[in-house]
Amino acid sequence: MHYYNGQKNVIILDHPLLKHKVTIMRKKQTGTNEFRKMVEEIAVLMGYEALKDLPLEDVEVETPIEKCKSPVIAGKKLAIVPILRAGLGMVNGILELVPTAKVGHIGLYRDKNTHEPHEYYCKLPSNIDQRLVILTDPMLATGGSGIAAVDFVKKYGGKKIKFLCIIAAPEGLEALAAAHPDIEIYCAQVDRCLNESKYICPGLGDAGDRIFGTK
Numbered sequence: 001m002h003y004y005n006g007q008k009n010v011i012i013l014d015h016p017l018l019k020h021k022v023t024i025m026r027k028k029q030t031g032t033n034e035f036r037k038m039v040e041e042i043a044v045l046m047g048y049e050a051l052k053d054l055p056l057e058d059v060e061v062e063t064p065i066e067k068c069k070s071p072v073i074a075g076k077k078l079a080i081v082p083i084l085r086a087g088l089g090m091v092n093g094i095l096e097l098v099p100t101a102k103v104g105h106i107g108l109y110r111d112k113n114t115h116e117p118h119e120y121y122c123k124l125p126s127n128i129d130q131r132l133v134i135l136t137d138p139m140l141a142t143g144g145s146g147i148a149a150v151d152f153v154k155k156y157g158g159k160k161i162k163f164l165c166i167i168a169a170p171e172g173l174e175a176l177a178a179a180h181p182d183i184e185i186y187c188a189q190v191d192r193c194l195n196e197s198k199y200i201c202p203g204l205g206d207a208g209d210r211i212f213g214t215k
C-alpha cells in the first residue's frame with residue numbers, strides 16, 4: 001500500500017491480486033457473472049486491509065486443554081453502507097469478513113447531463129454514531145456521489161467513516177479527500193483522468209450496468 005500524494009488518509013492498495021482482478025473487470029468481454037464475482041472478491045481483499053485497526057477485547061474461552069483469555073472484535077458492530085446501485089456489489093465481500101455487520105443503503109444517481117448526484121433513497125442502521133461506517137462504491141469519478149454519501153452519513157451522526165472504492169479518478173480522490181479530510185479512503189487503482197462525460201479513463205465503463213446487466 002502507499003499513500004496518495006503522501007496523504008495518510010488516502011490509502012492506495014497495491015496487492016497483486018487486486019491489480020489482477022481489476023484487469024479482469026476492465027475487459028469489455030468480461031460478462032456480468034464474472035464481473036460481479038470480481039467486485040465481491042476485491043471487496044474481501046480491500047475489507048481485510050481497511051479493517052485492520054478494528055479494536056479488540058479479551059474474552060475468556062475454554063480450549064480442550066485449558067481456560068485462557070483470547071481477543072474478539074470489541075464495541076458496536078460495523079455498518080456497511082453501499083452507494084446504490086454499484087456499491088451493492090461490494091457488500092457480500094465485506095459481510096464475508098464481518099457477518100454480523102448491519103447494512104444501510106444510500107441511493108444516488110448521477111444526472112446524465114450535469115453529472116451531479118441525486119438522492120432517491122437513504123436508510124442507515126440505528127446508533128450510527130457508535131459504529132464504524134464502511135461506505136462502498138466501486139467508482140469514484142468526480143467525487144460528487146461519494147461526497148454526498150459522506151455528507152448524509154455525517155448528518156445522521158456518523159463519525160468514523162471509511163470509504164472503499166475500486167477505481168478512482170485523481171479528480172474524485174482529491175475532491176473527496178478535500179471535502180472530508182477526516183475520513184479514510186481506500187482505493188485499489190487510481191486511473192488517468194475523467195473524459196468529457198465524466199467517465200473514468202481507462203476505467204471499466206458503467207459499474208452499475210456491468211454488475212446488474214443493464215444498459
Ligand code: PRP
Pocket residue numbers: 083084085086087108109110111115117137138139140141142143144145146172198206207208209
Ligand atoms: C456511478 C458510481 C458512483 C458514481 C461515481 O453511479 O457507482 O456512485 O457513478 O460518479 P461521481 O464520482 O462522478 O459521482 P451511477 O450514478 O451511475 O448510478 P448506478 O450505480 O445506479 O449505476
Ligand code: URA
Pocket residue numbers: 086139141198199200201203204205206207208
Ligand atoms: N460511474 C461509473 O460507473 N463509471 C465511471 O467511469 C464513472 C462513473
